[in-house]
Amino acid sequence: MKTYKLGADKIYFGEDAVFALAELPAELRRAYIVMSGTIQKELGQLKVITDVLESSGWTWRANTDVEPEPCWESVRRGVEDMKEFEPDWVIGFGGGSAMDAAKAMWVFYENPQYKSLEEVMPPAPLTLRERARVCCIATSAGTGSECTRAALIKDPVQKRKYSVREYTGRLIPDVAILDPAFSATMPRRGTVACGMDALTHAIESYVANTANVFSDAQAMGAWVAGYRALRTCANEPSNLSARADMLAASCLGGIAFTNGALGVCHGIAHTFGATYNVAHGLANGIVLPYSIAFNRDHSETAATRYEELAGFVGAHDLERVILDLRSELGVPTTMREVVPDEAEFESSLEVLVGKVLSDVCTPANPVEVTADDARLLLRTVYYGE
Template identity: 75%
Template sequence: MRQIKLGADRIYFGEDAVKALAELPAVRKRAYIVMSGTIQEELGQLKVVTDVLESAGFAWKSNTNVEPEPCWESVRQGVEEMREFEPDWVIGFGGGSAMDAAKAMWVFYENPQYKSLEEVMPPAPLELRKKARVCCITTSAGTGSECTRAALIKDPVQKRKYSVREYTGKLIPDVAILDPIFSVTMPRRGTVGCGMDALTHAIESYVTPLANPFSDAQAIGAWIYGYRALPICANEPDNLQARGDMLAASCLAGISFSNCALGICHGVAHTFGATYGIPHGLANAVALPYSIDFNANHDSHARKRYEELATFVGKNDLKKTIIDLRRQLDVPATMKELVPDEGTFNTDFDTLVQKVLTDVATPANPVKITEEYASEMLRRVYYGE
């Protein structure tokens, strides 16, 4: 038996979706808004959000101290602020970093008995929605964190990423707002990285052994809409139709992998990201065709599933389709272009292998990843074929 949860309790999608904030049910009417940096404030987007909240009688407090890849210390500091402010809504406003940080802060706000990331790892019991609920307003189209059951938090001391998660879906936000007006200002590089992250979610969730009819439906929709919309978003940033489709694709892909899993591409991307600071979506974009080739050569069922995905967009070779898309979007072909110090890579290699093997995404890969296979993948992603 499986428990399926297809996203947030309420998803508001399309232009003016932000106005749904006025409908958030609350007693204290206090909203704690988590952002990654001050960009939303500088662009005037925060005021759009707070105007709606204030019109509904909400008081609010903002936190702009979250890093591009959220770290434990900023989460901990946010929790301290929340305990003083006592919000009944926590709002993650921004890309995956802001939304993940908001969800992680919420976990520790609701569960003060836990003092570290290690302590909240499954199967630790989590009490949620006793103090507050969560709304995520996404400004990017990549992580799908507005509808996922996990939050990825980095420990820069250990150079490790923790997936704060709860398998029954408690960590999935109550409300998700997908308003394309917030994504038009994203730079091309960010649009590409986030979009490739969403496509990776769709592809990996479709080939994992844990895939099921519900995750398949979301993955297929995410792949088709995302593949078509991403180049338009990159080249026509003000195209609201394409931006909306890409937001939908990202959200669908997030729902998909929340109801199955990911695989070796994410295991490798997490490893390079945590060790060398490579942005997550970009790391996935570099690793994706190598993971497709690896799995297709070792597992006939995965190869068939990849072929199906290619046909859904009128192609016959998924690896080539991704390479062509990557080239069109100016994505590097190898990780060496991003981590040029080969000596450092070789010195770190044994540690990198172990990080891949212990990554939360690796076990669900269609091919069981051994130390030999992890080494092979790392070298191929770094050096190319």
């Protein structure tokens, strides 16, 4: 028997969804709001959130100390701040970084016996929802973190990313709020990178060796909605209908890989992100067509499933669909364009191979990835064909 959890307990979607904050059930009404930097405050978006909270009798505290790729040290500091404030709701407000950091802080706030990322890795038992619950408000459409069971946290000392996760779905937020007004201010480059991340989630979860009827349904919806909306979001940033569709695609993609898995594209993207600080969505956008070609050429099942996805958008060759979309949106074609030091790359290659093979996403790839495969893929992604 398997257990599936298809998203947050409640998902509020569409314009003015933010007002659902007033409905959060709480006794203390103390909200700890986690953001990545001060951009939400500068845009006036934080005030929108706090006005809703204050009108319903809440007190709040904001943490803007999270990096674009959330790090263990900022999580640790946030936990100490939470212990002092004692919230009964943790609100991740922003992109995947803010939401992942909020979820990770929540884990350590609920489990003070753990002092490191290694200690909370599965199968470590986690206590949750005894002190607080979690609401995530997405301002970007990429990670789907508002409905996933994991939080990706970087250890810059070890140059490694940890996936803080809980396999029964208890780490999935209680409430997800998808209000397109918050994503309309995202710059084009960020919109594109996040969108490529969402499409990668849909594609990889559809071909993963753990794919199932539930993850398939979410992946198909994520792929079709995301592919149709991404160009409009990039070229018409104030189009709230397209922004809403892209938020839905991102959320569905998160649900898909939470109930299925990902693959070697993410394994390589995580490796370049942790080692060279390449933004996650950008890294996925660069790697994606290379991973499709590798899997297609080594697995008839993967090739068939890729063709199915292409068919959903009126095409036959998914690699070509992604290459054309990537070109139209201005995504780099090789990793060398963003990590130009070839000598450093070559000297680190064997370390990178080890990171790809040990990444949490790689084992679910539809084709088993050997060290030789990882080495060839890394070189191909870096230099191109």
